[in-house]
Amino acid sequence: MSRPVSRLAIVGAIVRKDLVEYGRDRLWVFLTSLVLVVVIALFWLLPGDVDESIRLGVSGLDDPVGSLGLAAAEEGLVLVSFASAGDLERVVAGEADAWQADGGTLVRDRGSSEPLPAGAREADVVIGMAFPEGFLEATAAGEQTRVTVYVDGSVPAEIREAMAGLVRELAFAVAGHPLPVEAPGRVFVVLGEDRAGNPESPREGFRPVFVFMVLMMELFAMAALIAREIQERTVTAVLVTPASVGDVLASKGIVGALSGLGQAVIVLAAINSLRPHPSLLLTLLLLGSVMVAGTAMLAGSSGRDFMSTLFWGMLYMVPLLIPALAALFPGTASGWIRVLPSYPLVRGLLDVQVHGAGWADTLPDLGVLLAWCVALFTAGWLVLRRKVQAL
């Protein structure tokens, strides 16, 4: 009687075989590599900073900075002086472009090939204030004047209201009167990391989404690997050896988790995002990979062929993707997305990578994610075991 082979040796052999198969499946190798390359390239192509300033075009004032400078700065506006109200209107209407050069603001018709002076920078003016001739003198004399405010259709209503306030404030200042009310004192309490002046860039916001895309790709690849093993009944050949159903399932889980984790780490390293808490990020990613491996078992067990595996993979993937997409558009998602298994993963990644959260802050998310991992992996295990035993 030969010596019984250890479970570890059996699982190791199946893991090795799965990795060889995975590496030789040209379709999945191509798709996986493509996703990795695209994700990394997209990250670096996305803007790394955000220009939050709004450019306010002004005409009719000899010294707009002197007249409006302080008030405009309080509203977060950058002043761009125009020679005429007509130029200003055409620029805000999108018929012409404004360029800031040493000699002042130049206005060129859109599409014009007229050369620009060296160092000219385009000024994206979406709001304009056309002051009438002699505005300051007339206002100081208490005469009625009319200021025309041009706004682009995309400017929010609150900014338009702010413009009205700006004009009123300017009128009081020019007339030498104080404001009719005393502004109340304001105390700002910043909760979490103060990102004033350093807003979250698209690049930062997309980081969890990119990691998630890689894990989703892994879901498909694993599901396809499992489905092929079932459809071609190679698993039956394995199960008439000393290998058990548990060995097969354990190896699939290990391959799925290792592969997902490996790819996610490659992406994070390539986008320079393994900081500030590498161990915490790796823990989050490991749990995410296990969750994905469990989901892949469900999808792989459900499919009868390539197309149906793809269909089931999509069916499982879409709900998992929702929290990642919602993270891109804060405030757009409903509360129910909190119950989705991927929610704690996305939130954890966002908190750690964007807001600098540590272990203590992330612990609740880790706990929920762990519970989901156990639930999904167990469900995948049970469904796959039943499928294998029914072959």
Add this chain to the structure above:
Amino acid sequence: MTETAIRVEDVRFSYGNLEVLHGISFEVAPGEILGFLGPNGAGKSTTIKILTGQLPLKTGRAQVLGMEVTADDPVVQAQIGVCFEEKNLYELMSGRENLRFFARLFGIKDLDADGLLRKVGLADRARDPVGKYSKGMRQRLMMARALVNKPRVLFLDEPTDGLDPVSSRAIRTLIKQEADRGAAVLLTTHDMFEADELSDRVAFINEGRIHAIDTPENLKLKHGRRAVKVRVREADGVSEQSVSLDAADAGERLGAAVRAPGLMTIHTEEATLESIFVEMTGRGLEG
């Protein structure tokens, strides 16, 4: 050393409400080839699945090498080799890699994969991915895979089904070699010639019941008809007559036939396994 490699006693099995095995019993000794002969759906593959732990045994008793058969029993499974009807090989891996992978599942690290591949005529394709193998090559690799652990019991489910004569012959030779080595072989087939050529004993199975189990010779003697067919060319064509060897005047009639001018051919009319199967079960082996 146990005297019986496979022992099956009154095994019944149902898929849902459909009973497919109605209490079958048989034994296979070490070094013996038992041909399980029957049409598709007779219960041959179900029997193999139960004996290899792929299906749970619910009623009856099944032993392999004196051990009760249960699913996921690594001790039993370490001693058996299985050649499946479907070609369930890892197509992205080479023939050599397939064999080495399965050997590792048995704890064998130093498998002579190339030697095994040479045995089945695949040495020159050892490095090619199985996806590029022909049907016959895959079947030969399946056979080689069943042998990686030098099994004491071999379960072969239609091992030559749909193969060309050369591949079939290679596999038959291998089966005989394994039996000569001492392995008990349970061979399911619906090919009567294969069963006749290879089997020490043959079991006729139909609709989940074993109708007869004996050596091919005994089955033919018990159930067949001893006769000789003589064909003679005559002026107006060819005449044919059948001479029963059990008849009282068999010698005289046969002598007369042989001496007849225009003698063309003499054939024995020994019964085939298929004709006996049809006689016993009322249906053919195909389909």
